[in-house]
Amino acid sequence: MDKVERRIVIRRPRKGEEAYHGGSWKIALADLMTALMSLFLVLWIISAASPQQLAGLAEYFRTPLAVALSKGDRDSASTSVIPGGGTDPAHVDGERARVDMRTQRLPTDVRRSLLELRHRIETVMEAKAELRDLREQTRFEMTPEGMRIQLLDTESRPMFRLGSDRVEPYMRDLLRTMAPLLNELPNQLAISGHTDSLTYAAGDIGYSNWELSADRANASRRELVAGGLDSAKLLRVTGMGDRVPIPGSAPGDPVNRRISIMVLSDQAAARILAGHWSAPLQVRK
Numbered sequence: 351m352d353k354v355e356r357r358i359v360i361r362r363p364r365k366g367e368e369a370y371h372g373g374s375w376k377i378a379l380a381d382l383m384t385a386l387m388s389l390f391l392v393l394w395i396i397s398a399a400s401p402q403q404l405a406g407l408a409e410y411f412r413t414p415l416a417v418a419l420s421k422g423d424r425d426s427a428s429t430s431v432i433p434g435g436g437t438d439p440a441h442v443d444g445e446r447a448r449v450d451m452r453t454q455r456l457p458t459d460v461r462r463s464l465l466e467l468r469h470r471i472e473t474v475m476e477a478k479a480e481l482r483d484l485r486e487q488t489r490f491e492m493t494p495e496g497m498r499i500q501l502l503d504t505e506s507r508p509m510f511r512l513g514s515d516r517v518e519p520y521m522r523d524l525l526r527t528m529a530p531l532l533n534e535l536p537n538q539l540a541i542s543g544h545t546d547s548l549t550y551a552a553g554d555i556g557y558s559n560w561e562l563s564a565d566r567a568n569a570s571r572r573e574l575v576a577g578g579l580d581s582a583k584l585l586r587v588t589g590m591g592d593r594v595p596i597p598g599s600a601p602g603d604p605v606n607r608r609i610s611i612m613v614l615s616d617q618a619a620a621r622i623l624a625g626h627w628s629a630p631l632q633v634r635k
Contacts, residue, residue, distance in 0.1 A: 543588070
């Protein structure tokens, strides 16, 4: 029987055929760690920042870069091909007509000082037990004219006696507490009274919501002055009746019975003095 010759095959790996051990996962891990470190750093900065610093930071990112670089000149950020704009069918005076009270912004330093005032008022209200329950009835709103402070009625805690300008004790305490804080800023003030749409039995021919809103605004003025407010800061005290309800509320909602204290910017105060007050109001028709 012939011997079967065994053939021995030896395979030698060629150069470059070794298994490749890549490092791409290391790059992905490094990116993840960098992102996490950045997140933790931002969270740490936010937790350590004061409310004033946070307000300034928010304002920085809220301000468009082009407008910020041009120091607030709206024309530099114009989208019109021709600088200044031409006749616009929607606006009689072209693009410049769009720069009205609804599009103007408060200067950053004015906005910051108003936010600091809000913080001081909220801090005092939190510190005084008798005012703490009124926080939900106190609203702050930044507008192109300044900061609006609204003191709202509720069924359970009205600011005035029903149908009267007689101030409730907690409302009196709140107004007199706010007075010295309002003195800290040079801004002038405007006070307006508002009512709901519930009418008196005699209608508008007798004592009506017009008189009631004006009397309540004036009663609030007296309490602020009694609390130490410089009366020279008061520029206007008006009664608006039920003409300007809070947006989204029913005309008869008690929340519309309110006192509005506007801390005016210098520009808004100048417009009032010049008789050119043109702030848009959401008037109920």
